[in-house]
Amino acid sequence: MNKSRLLYVPFDQLNENYGILKNSSPATDLIVMVESLRMTTGRNWHPEKLYFLISSARHFAQHLENIGFQVEYIKSKTTLTGIKEVQAKYPNLTVHATESSSYRGNRILQDHNVQLVPNDFFLTSRFDFNLWASNQKSFIMENFYRAQRIRLDVLIENGKPTGGNWNFDKDNRLPPPKNYDWPAYLEHQLDEIDLEVSIELSHTPSKIWATTRTGAVRQLTNFLTNHFADFGPLEDAMTTQNWSLHHSLLSPYLNNGILHPSEVVEAALDVYRKGNIPIASCEGFIRQIIGWREYVNGMYWYLGEDYRDSNNLNSRRQLLPLFMDSSKTSMNCVKQTVFDIEQRAWVHHIPRLMILSNLALLTGINPQVFLDWMREVFIDAADWVMVPNVIGMGLHADGGQMMTKPYIAGGSYISRMSDYCKNCHFDPKKRTGDDACPFTTLYWDFLDRHLDTFKSNHRMFQQNNGLKKLKDLPEVRKRALKVLKNLDAGTI
Numbered sequence: 001m002n003k004s005r006l007l008y009v010p011f012d013q014l015n016e017n018y019g020i021l022k023n024s025s026p027a028t029d030l031i032v033m034v035e036s037l038r039m040t041t042g043r044n045w046h047p048e049k050l051y052f053l054i055s056s057a058r059h060f061a062q063h064l065e066n067i068g069f070q071v072e073y074i075k076s077k078t079t080l081t082g083i084k085e086v087q088a089k090y091p092n093l094t095v096h097a098t099e100s101s102s103y104r105g106n107r108i109l110q111d112h113n114v115q116l117v118p119n120d121f122f123l124t125s126r127f128d129f130n131l132w133a134s135n136q137k138s139f140i141m142e143n144f145y146r147a148q149r150i151r152l153d154v155l156i157e158n159g160k161p162t163g164g165n166w167n168f169d170k171d172n173r174l175p176p177p178k179n180y181d182w183p184a185y186l187e188h189q190l191d192e193i194d195l196e197v198s199i200e201l202s203h204t205p206s207k208i209w210a211t212t213r214t215g216a217v218r219q220l221t222n223f224l225t226n227h228f229a230d231f232g233p234l235e236d237a238m239t240t241q242n243w244s245l246h247h248s249l250l251s252p253y254l255n256n257g258i259l260h261p262s263e264v265v266e267a268a269l270d271v272y273r274k275g276n277i278p279i280a281s282c283e284g285f286i287r288q289i290i291g292w293r294e295y296v297n298g299m300y301w302y303l304g305e306d307y308r309d310s311n312n313l314n315s316r317r318q319l320l321p322l323f324m325d326s327s328k329t330s331m332n333c334v335k336q337t338v339f340d341i342e343q344r345a346w347v348h349h350i351p352r353l354m355i356l357s358n359l360a361l362l363t364g365i366n367p368q369v370f371l372d373w374m375r376e377v378f379i380d381a382a383d384w385v386m387v388p389n390v391i392g393m394g395l396h397a398d399g400g401q402m403m404t405k406p407y408i409a410g411g412s413y414i415s416r417m418s419d420y421c422k423n424c425h426f427d428p429k430k431r432t433g434d435d436a437c438p439f440t441t442l443y444w445d446f447l448d449r450h451l452d453t454f455k456s457n458h459r460m461f462q463q464n465n466g467l468k469k470l471k472d473l474p475e476v477r478k479r480a481l482k483v484l485k486n487l488d489a490g491t492i
């Protein structure tokens, strides 16, 4: 049979059961995939991220060929030039695709008259999320999550939450344990395609990240077998003893489409139903997938394209040298976190929020500059997920549209939730003096600098009250100036 359609598959929709591929056929459809120069060389991407994206896409192209499709996998200047090149070869075919995961991607496809089907790589359609959001006074994730539990009928029994509570956060905030037996890390051996990509990029992969569906499913099974039961209690802990703790490491596969959230939720619930998984761990994990992940994607579309440019705190500082080079700081928590990113392009949500974003917020780094850096260095970064997480959650640059108060903390929080401070030159309890923890100094200085903005925020009453009681505020301000100068110079 003659082909009638050209199906464009981007590198974050690698799944034949969803989107445009769901109703496709090798008999009538030809696939186009584009490795664009703009993507590979356009920015200072972490090599591990580039390796992961390209090798996964090439494996998927091979998989489509194995199941009978003709695939045009080409390198081109941009996505659009690539599509046009293939169109020129097959002028009678109409181009079809799934809605893109980003505003920019959608615009390129729409301007080129590509026929789009809805993006079903999430559990919540953009339409359904808009319905929820447009009925809210404020966009509280917890409210969205409870509605999701009911709508999707997940961990609901007789109309009530399983275990009697919606939320087990109070059981889930333990510090890192001492003398703990961590399960071994899972490694993914490189195959021919992986080696080819690693040679092209002159990069030796860490073997942490799988580039095939088989590998991603192994990762899911490994999580459910060795980590799921303990996921909840240690969710927020940070330790130098183990870089991934009990986190699933599934975000790269959920975000490039190899795994669909519905299968991850189903697999987790199956294991839970067999027993041995505490409800606090099961609920904690389910919340991440059907709650946070869906909420963040929904907010990305609901808040509009200009949201990414928000800078309500008028933050103007350039990126600190320590973000680009872990040797530029003796702050142990930051050094370890940036070092981990250099190694694997990943750290879990607390270092992202309470170390990296916290530091960027306290020092007043420009949100768009910080967003660019985060986009470049994380294995799982994509526009839809980084924009709300950084602009709304991490940097509070949106005037509180997403979060009712900024996520800021001094050294005492980091000291409680990690083992970083015991080997640090600084003292988390001190806010003045040469060995004062920079986080602690900058925390009070931030509250002082932004008092006008936050003084009527009732959720910050306690923090602002604490500020009023400080007797050494002039010394704190002086120390903060010195800390900021040294952070700019990469000498602290």
Ligand SMILES: Cc1cc2nc3c(=O)[nH]c(=O)nc-3n(C[C@H](O)[C@H](O)[C@H](O)COP(=O)(O)OP(=O)(O)OC[C@H]3O[C@@H](n4cnc5c(N)ncnc54)[C@H](O)[C@@H]3O)c2cc1C
Binding pocket: 246, 247, 248, 249, 250, 251, 252, 254, 255, 285, 288, 289, 292, 293, 294, 296, 347, 348, 349, 350, 352, 353, 357, 374, 378, 380, 381, 382, 385, 386, 389, 390, 393, 394
């Ligand atoms: C400032 C900041 C930036 C972040 N940037 C990204 C990003 O670029 N890409 C990304 O996928 N996640 C991002 N996150 C969310 C979270 O840190 C990662 O999803 C998680 O660390 C990935 O590791 P994991 O798969 O082991 O997650 P787990 O802890 O095992 O959680 C399970 C899954 O829940 C989902 N999830 C949990 N929280 C979020 C969230 N806030 N937003 C979206 N998905 C969530 C992820 O898909 C994750 O795989 C960010 C969080 C913060 C605070």
Ligand code: SF4
Binding pocket: 331, 332, 333, 334, 410, 411, 412, 414, 415, 420, 421, 422, 424, 425, 426, 427, 428, 437, 438, 439, 440
């Ligand atoms: S003392 Fe401060 S800088 Fe050092 S590890 Fe603790 S929180 Fe980080």
